C-alpha cells in the first residue's frame with residue numbers, strides 16, 4: 216500500500232520518495248511504484264494529477280484494489296533510488312475547487328430533496344454530476360445562490376478516517392461496503408461524504424460556484440458546473456460576447472434581448488418581402504417564356520428559391536407545356552437544385568439519364584417528375600436540353 220501524501224495534505228506540490236519497483240509494460244512504458252506519493256490517481260470520476268517524476272513527465276497514475284499507486288513513465292527508474300515528484304499544483308488546486316464545489320451542491324440537494332448523486336465526472340473543461348431526481352429552474356437558481364453563500368461562510372473542510380464504531384453511527388453520502396478504512400470529507404452542516412479526492416481547506420477557496428447547464432438525464436438531472444477561475448473565465452467569455460453584441464446592436468447590455476427580438480422580427484418581415492418580390496420576378500420570367508403554342512417545353516433559371524414554391528410552379532406549367540418544364544434554382548458558382556415535370560406528352564426519364572451521365576447530377580423521381588441537384592453552369596445545362 217502506497218502512502219498517499221495528498222490524503223491529509225492536498226497542498227504538497229513537491230515530495231521525495233523511494234522507488235520500490237519499475238517494470239516495463241506491454242505498451243513500452245514503465246510502471247513505477249514508490250513508497251509514497253503526492254500524485255492523486257485516476258479515481259472516482261476524476262483524472263489523475265499531472266506533473267514530473269524524476270524530471271520525467273508523468274503519463275498516468277493508477278490505483279489498484281490494494282491501494283498501491285502506479286506511476287507510468289517513458290523511461291525506467293532505478294529501484295532503491297530517491298526521486299523527486301512535482302505535482303502540477305495549479306491544476307490540482309483547480310480540481311480541488313471544482314470537486315469541493317460539487318460536494319456543496321450535492322450536499323444541499325441531498326439535504327433538501329433527498330436526491331442522491333448518481334454520477335460524477337471532472338474534466339479539464341467542466342464538471343458534471345447527476346442527481347437521482349429533477350429540480351425546477353427556480354430550485355436550481357436558489358441552490359446556486361445558497362452554494363455560493365456556503366463559499367462566503369468560509370467553512371472548514373475536513374477529510375478524516377473515522378474509527379469503525381464511529382463510522383457505523385454516521386450518516387453520510389456515497390455509503391458503500393468497503394473493506395478497510397473509509398475516508399470522509401465533511402463540510403460542517405452542509406455535507407458529509409465518502410470521498411478519496413483532495414479538497415480545498417475552506418469553502419472560501421472555491422471562489423464562485425456557477426451552474427452553467429442542467430438537463431433531464433435518466434430520470435434525474437445532469438448539472439454542469441464551473442468553480443473558481445473556470446467560473447471567472449466563463450463570465451469573461453460571456454462578457455466578451457455581450458460587449459460585441461452591444462456594440463453591433465448599439466444598445467446597452469440590458470437591452471440586447473429586446474434589440475435581438477426586434478432584429479429577428481425585422482428579418483422575418485424582410486424575408487417575407489423578398490419572397491413576394493421573388494414571386495413577382497418569377498412571374499415576369501414566366502411571362503417572358505415562349506408560349507405553349509410556340510414551344511413544347513419551358514426552362515427557367517432562378518436565384519435560390521424555396522423548392523416547395525418551385526414544385527408548385529412546375530406543376531402549374533406542366534399543365535400548359537406538352538413536353539416538359541424545368542426550373543433550376545441557384546447559381547453557376549453554388550450549383551443548382553432542380554425540379555423537372557413532364558407535360559401530357561413528356562417523359563422525364565431520358566432527361567434524368569442525360570443529367571446524371573453528362574453533368575453527374577444527383578437526382579431521383581419517375582417519368583412524370585424528377586428532382587435533384589447539380590454542379591454545372593447554366594450554359595452547360597442548356598446544351599443538355601438541346602440534345
Ligand SMILES: [Zn+2]
Pocket residue numbers: 314318408409410411412
Ligand atoms: Zn468527492
